[in-house]
Amino acid sequence: MSWHYIARVWREEALAPQRSGTFKLSRDPAFAAKVADVVGLHLDPPGGAVVLSIDEKTQVQALDRAQPMLPIDFGKAEKRTHDYVRHGVTNLFAALDVGTGQGIGDCRPARDGKQFLAFPRNATAPHRGREIHIVPDNLSTHTTPEVTAWLERNSHVTFHFTPVGSSWPNQVETWFALTTRQAIRRGTFTSVSALASEIRAYIEDWNSRAEPFARVATIDEILAKVRLDQATVGKPVDNNAK
Secondary structure: OOHHHHHHHHHHOOOOOOOOOOOOOOOOOOHHHHHHHHHHHHHOOOOOOEEEEEEEEEEEEEEEEOOOOEOOEOOEOOEOOOOEEEEEEEEEEEEEEOOOOOEEEEEEOOOOHHHHHHHHHHHHHHHOOOOEEEEOOOOHHHOOHHHHHHHHHOOOEEEOOOOOOOOOOOHHHHHHHHHHHHHHOOOOOOOHHHHHHHHHHHHHHHHHOOOOOOOOOOHHHHHHHHHHHHHHOOOOOOOOOO
């Protein structure tokens, strides 16, 4: 077969063999129910309620490149030096308001139960008197006795956990990806404080033009895709998880 024929087949069938990706299939027995719960909050939140998608981006590095990045040009790809100096790391705690698309972020030196609990306290403070639904993942710092006690004292706040091993339904993960690409990955930072300042400036700019993410896939479409992936890699499909 000629390369012309192969290239035509690739185009017609939307094949991209040069690309690769990663995947992880959750073994959470309540996977389907948790996906339906989280996605349902995104698609149809309770009337008047606030839905906050919360997570931490850990070990964000303040990298100081040896030379400034070379931008993309005609016939040239963007380039950055391989060598760098690392001036420390920070942990970005963030919450995305699913209804408005606005983000709240706070850079902290450590990630533990105490640090985590301080963040949802601050994130929920502007919404006093309203029903609040928070979507976190299954990190142990999200279920400490202190967090449980705080939830018991604040009955208007409810946690909705993503499936074990699958934080992708959480919308803040999409926001983290955008923050990394647009504010962190291309940056040059001489200190952790410079990195934190850049992140704060990005959040301020984001909020000046924020719009909520539009989820286009229904719960049934998502679960059908996951079951197809499970079948493809030979994993057993739990037909009772509906």
